[in-house]
Amino acid sequence: MKEDTKTKLNQNQHQQESQQQMCRTIQVVSTVDHVDMSPPVASPVVVVPSPSDDLNLIPPLNFAMVDNGIFRSGFPDSANFSFIQTLNLRSIIYLCPEPYPDANNGFLKSNGIKLFQFGIESYKEPFVNIPEDTIREALKVVLDVRNHPVLIHCKRGKHRTGCLVGCLRKLQRWCLSSVFDEYQRFAAAKARVSDQRGECCPASE
Amino acid sequence: MKEDTKTKLNQNQHQQESQQQMCRTIQVVSTVDHVDMSPPVASPVVVVPSPSDDLNLIPPLNFAMVDNGIFRSGFPDSANFSFIQTLNLRSIIYLCPEPYPDANNGFLKSNGIKLFQFGIESYKEPFVNIPEDTIREALKVVLDVRNHPVLIHCKRGKHRTGCLVGCLRKLQRWCLSSVFDEYQRFAAAKARVSDQRGECCPASE
Numbered sequence: 001m002k003e004d005t006k007t008k009l010n011q012n013q014h015q016q017e018s019q020q021q022m023c024r025t026i027q028v029v030s031t032v033d034h035v036d037m038s039p040p041v042a043s044p045v046v047v048v049p050s051p052s053d054d055l056n057l058i059p060p061l062n063f064a065m066v067d068n069g070i071f072r073s074g075f076p077d078s079a080n081f082s083f084i085q086t087l088n089l090r091s092i093i094y095l096c097p098e099p100y101p102d103a104n105n106g107f108l109k110s111n112g113i114k115l116f117q118f119g120i121e122s123y124k125e126p127f128v129n130i131p132e133d134t135i136r137e138a139l140k141v142v143l144d145v146r147n148h149p150v151l152i153h154c155k156r157g158k159h160r161t162g163c164l165v166g167c168l169r170k171l172q173r174w175c176l177s178s179v180f181d182e183y184q185r186f187a188a189a190k191a192r193v194s195d196q197r198g199e200c201c202p203a204s205e
Numbered sequence: 206m207k208e209d210t211k212t213k214l215n216q217n218q219h220q221q222e223s224q225q226q227m228c229r230t231i232q233v234v235s236t237v238d239h240v241d242m243s244p245p246v247a248s249p250v251v252v253v254p255s256p257s258d259d260l261n262l263i264p265p266l267n268f269a270m271v272d273n274g275i276f277r278s279g280f281p282d283s284a285n286f287s288f289i290q291t292l293n294l295r296s297i298i299y300l301c302p303e304p305y306p307d308a309n310n311g312f313l314k315s316n317g318i319k320l321f322q323f324g325i326e327s328y329k330e331p332f333v334n335i336p337e338d339t340i341r342e343a344l345k346v347v348l349d350v351r352n353h354p355v356l357i358h359c360k361r362g363k364h365r366t367g368c369l370v371g372c373l374r375k376l377q378r379w380c381l382s383s384v385f386d387e388y389q390r391f392a393a394a395k396a397r398v399s400d401q402r403g404e405c406c407p408a409s410e
Contacts, residue, residue, distance in 0.1 A: 056380040063383070065270045083379075174288075175263040182269070185390050 057083040062157030062186050066165055067172075069148030072186075074157035081107050084151070089113045091147040093138055095120050095154040095161060116141045120160050130163050138164050139171070158187045262288035267362030267391050271370055272377075274353030277391075279362035286312050289356070294318045296352040298343055300325050300359040300366060321346045325365050335368050343369050344376070363392045 060083070061074035075096075076084055084107075092108065094100060097119030100108075108115055118138045120130055141147055142164065154160035162183045169179040265288075266279035280301075281289055289312075297313065299305060302324030305313075313320055323343045325335055346352055347369065359365035367388045374384040 055378065057378045058380040059383045061386075064387070065272060067270060068273065173260065173262045175261040178264045178268070181266075188393075 057086065059083050060153065060157070062161075064186070066152070066168065069145065069150065070142060070168075071149065071151045072157055072161050072165055073151060073153045074161075075153060075155050076104065076151075078103050078107075085111060087149055087151065089149050089151055091116060091141070091150045093118065093141055093150060093152045093164075095138065095152070095164065097121060114147070116147075120154070122155065122160070130160070135164060135167055139167055142168055143171075162186050262291065264288050265358065265362070267366075269391070271357070271373065274350065274355065275347060275373075276354065276356045277362055277366050277370055278356060278358045279366075280358060280360050281309065281356075283308055283312075290316060292354055292356065294354050294356055296321060296346070296355045298323065298346055298355060298357045298369070300343065300357070300369065302326060319352070321352075325359070327360065327365070335365070340369060340372055344372055347373055348376075367391050 058079050059073065060076040060080045063071065063073040063083075066072050071087060071089075089111070091114040094115060094117045096117075100115060100117065105115075107113075116138070118134050120134055138152075142150060142152065152161050152164055166179045166183050169182065170176070174182075263284050264278065265281040265285045268276065268278040268288075271277050276292060276294075278285075294316070296319040299320060299322045301322075305320060305322065310320075312318075321343070323339050325339055343357075347355060347357065357366050357369055371384045371388050374387065375381070379387075
């Protein structure tokens with residue numbers, strides 16, 4: 001227990017130090033003129049200095065960009081909607097069999113985002129039981145640029161999403177060891193810092 | 206020792222299973238017509254079925270896409286050059302003080318890639334000692350779309366690269382806990398699978 005407390009204290013202290021470091025750095029950098037730097041579609045590197053934390057955007061758990069127009073994450077909740085709006089998604093690929101929550105369906109409807117659901121039961125590694133035909137159909141949706149920008153997500157953005165992304169990497173001729181490195185980076189991810197979200201990141205709504 | 210051996214065997218077995226799973230899946234999916242799916246610039250989701258492993262591309266250690274036109278990785282070596290060529294880079298941001306190797310300089314020259322070097326000594330967390338003015342200058346280069354596509358790299362793609370990407374995320378108004386989650390995903394990455402690269406991924410040159 002003592003060690004846990006100590007660890008958490010150190011972690012918080014480190015967060016504070018890093019936060020101060022980042023904020024000091026950002027404060028100066030944000031004076032750079034970004035007018036010609038971020039056209040909405042061509043480059044979504046939108047840089048908007050935030051006056052306070054309560055304006056921060058909260059990406060879904062395990063969020064990452066996979067390739068141009070392709071994103072991955074864990075299950076998005078209402079706290080992530082403001083962030084997801086910045087992606088200008090055309091579609092979402094949802095890899096769980098459970099029905100999509102009303103709140104998420106409402107968000108998709110109001111933002112004109114198409115939902116592709118491929119119900120894959122929850123498996124951990126080895127994922128030899130993931131149905132090939134389902135992954136195949138999901139890959140067709142991922143590869144069709146008419147669906148881009150697209151967000152691929154399951155529950156935690158680890159195994160089902162990682163399997164689909166891994167198949168995409170193989171199509172992109174990625175070396176298998178690199179495919180597994182990327183898979184492991186997300187599958188092994190601990191959400192330790194996110195557990196403390198309430199301390200530094202109130203939802204924007 | 207016995208346990209290590211057993212673990213490695215299981216890992217290899219899992220790799221084999223996963224490899225078979227992926228290859229079976231890919232074999233069918235790669236019959237989809239991709240002609241209109243991958244214009245070289247707008248969407249680099251280049252899908253080229255690979256007849257054999259020796260045509261595989263090898264991304265640098267810890268490679269990932271940060272945002273449109275922005276990539277991150279560990280130090281690229283000659284085995285990664287074929288992959289890096291697919292990114293059509295305009296520039297590279299190199300965050301170590303050590304001089305860039307001749308082989309890498311030659312690759313940059315022959316591919317018209319501009320090198321921005323910001324010599325930051327190797328630090329682990331907490332990275333309070335990373336010089337603010339250097340990070341500030343590096344961020345200006347990252348944010349200037351005239352340098353895109355750009356690859357940010359240090360030695361292992363963990364701490365120095367992670368600090369610069371973390372500052373970018375703060376400018377993008379990412380919630381701090383998500384910034385730290387992303388930082389940790391790379392800082393904590395073990396290259397276990399890559400250690401076995403020789404077994405499944407010969408360099409393409």
